[in-house]
Amino acid sequence: MVRPESLAQQHDEAEPHLPFWLKSLAWLAAGLGLLLQALVFAIGLHAKSGVLVMEICLAIQALAASLLAFAGAHVLPRHLRTPLRWSWVHLWLITFCIPIAGVAILLLARRIAAAFPKLAIDLPIEFVVEPQFATDLVANVSYGRSARLRAELKNVDADASYRMTALMAMQSMPSRTVSPVLRSMLNDPLDDLRLLAYGMLDKQEKVLMQKILLERPKLLLPLTQVERFAVNKTIAALYSELIYANLVQGDVYRNAADQADVYAAAALEIEPLDAALWRLRGRLALVLERFDKADQMLQRAIACGFSRDRLLPYLAEAAFLRGDYPEVRRLMADLKRESTPMLLPILHYWTP
């Protein structure tokens, strides 16, 4: 909510400035008008009464009112002198009928008017074209917040506390998005920022590792096949989450992928028809650059009931990495039916 005072303030700030000469002229006219009105008073007090004196006084009073109306019409805020013609008449009448005090009443009225909220119509607001929701951009837009925070973080000239706060704000964002940014902050010149980025990364990784460490000893217990399957599947998912969230690098990345594959394979030995696990193993084989195996496992996932459409991009990726480009084109043609805006440029390239 914006308070009325601030609206009035905005309005006055929006008032166009008068040229100096016109402003000076208006104030000069006001001064002269008041002087003439004082003269009328003086004549009324000291001169003998008579028609001529009355006429002279009225004429001087009319001239004074004209000068004051001219001044008022230029000095008063715009919204108090529209429509212009009637505001001139109003100003002239009030200063003509009430000498001297008329000006005081006008100033008082101006103060009172300033205290009232302005009508929205007075505000410098314009109508703009209604925005359209761009559905095709949904997948690409990072909605500003993340981009702004990244920009603030990367700016080494920005105030340290400002950058620290930006980093803190990233805690509320998903690990997958934040981890690469945090990793890039590990060589920041500011010690505090490095430590905080490290702490955040470490915390995310620790949460997953602790879950893994909690699950693994369960496999040493006497379990039913269903329970053993569930534990193996959970551990496989946790290791693959380390990869998905960008929390492991280099050889540790490969190790996590290997471990995920080992536990997924153990789970599949118990339940060979679990489509999600075949898909997971297919994706891990891609990560581990075992492209033929990746293809086989993804096909197994489809055979076990996993939606082929959802696996087409991975199958195409495996074919591409194998160098089987005709297969990529064929898969892309199938994918075209289910195309999403993000994939459109790739589809245009492969299936002109």
Added chain:
Amino acid sequence: MTKIIHDSLGNLLPQAESADIALLLEGTFPYVSGGVSSWVNQMIRAFPEYTFALCFIGSQPKDYQRMSYALPDNVVHLETHYLYDFTAPVNKSAIKRETGDPAAFERSAKMHVAMRNPAMRGTAGKLLQQMMKDLRPGGALTQDQFLHSEASWKYITEQYRQFCTDPSFTDYFWTVRIMHDPLWKLAMVAEQLIPAKVYHTVSTGFAGFLGALLRYRYNRPLLVSEHGIYTKERKIDLFQSQWIRDNRDIFERDVSQISYFRDLWVRFFSALGQMCYDAAEDISALYEGNRLRQVIDGAPEAKTRNIPNGVDVRGLMPLRAQRAENIPKVLCLIGRVVPIKDIKTFIRAMLTVLREMPEVEAWIAGPEDENEDYALECHSLVDSLQLGEKVKFLGFQKVSELLPKVGVLILSSISEALPLVVLEGFAAGVPSVTTDVGACSQLIYGLPGEDAELGAAGRVVQIADPTSLAHAALELLRDDEAWYSAQRAGIARVERYYEQDQMVATYRDIYTRLSAMPDLAGAD
């Protein structure tokens, strides 16, 4: 005359009536092992001509069961104080209703206003000096008045309405109480500590605040020797801590604003640091980066100086002769198994090292009892990476026995100041691979000029980067010429710039000067 008493845990505590130097120690020597503790031990033993009183400040007695170091003979007095050792709840009827001294609360209010305004830093320091008398037992603003007076309630509620952006008054009220409570405990400590000619604190924080209280209470000089930067480390802890409440709901929460209570704690520790710096006669840092940080945090530049750590090079020199002819294929991390040492990055780096050089072994030599959960995580990581045969946890080891068997010393810490262990390694002829923290780059590559011309005494890599750490270590292990060159540079650097005698001589000058000073101007 020194008496000996036993504390409730059976530790021997010498007691004296006075000492030359009172060391103010927060969570370190003699109960906790580590770099700072080793330095304190080294310093006390280097000055047999002075008697030392140790004032140890900890959180709770259960965290400090036994001493990690034997007390040197010139420690004539040791007392321990625990800031979060809350006594059992008192009988409610024993709590007296207090009105509170309005003038004292007015002084406190003025000081808090000044603290909020960075331009009024100097004023805040002066106001605190004036308030020191109020905090003493029997003063105008005692702990009872803070806890139970109407004036205190009125002030806290006013401050909440005026400044707090968190909706919970209950949390605000208790945060303010818990935050400020230790200050009165420290005021009590200051009242009863034995007289000393010089007060020497090895950190800011609570020990630093106690130093400021003592400085103004007894008008004797305060020396601050910081290893890490306490305020910075606290800030990092606070930013990551889970216990600080944030009660803002989804409409009130601005993700780009940290919670009010977190900010309040950060400002509290910054203020403690500022008060310590204001009260100090001399402020030392281990290297230029930390000195500049002290100045940014409010230390008057003219009082600051660098005094780098030094090691007993002559004592370690014979270890070079004990080395085998060939470079041992052993990477060793010497340090406590705690998160700040980032042992996990070293373990992860071993995956890469062993893939390329399977004969290498990794040793982790350091106590594991300080953070047992973390130690367990490290062991589990070794198991999960199937490195059990090659990564060995040795526990606490004597460096003199360990260093001759080591090929490259590894320091994977995420935060350090000027690590003694790297200097000890140099003196014993072992090059290091360290992370780019604290003064490590200065130790490995030297400061620009003659120091840098000595060459690289190892390699420096980014923190939390196992691949780079592994490659840097492999580079030295594979290339004898590079290893010997690094060894030569390390030996030359430690002998020329980091000899213990140089550090001791600098402190001897400071102790002599400060001890001989007449009493300083008081706070009144």
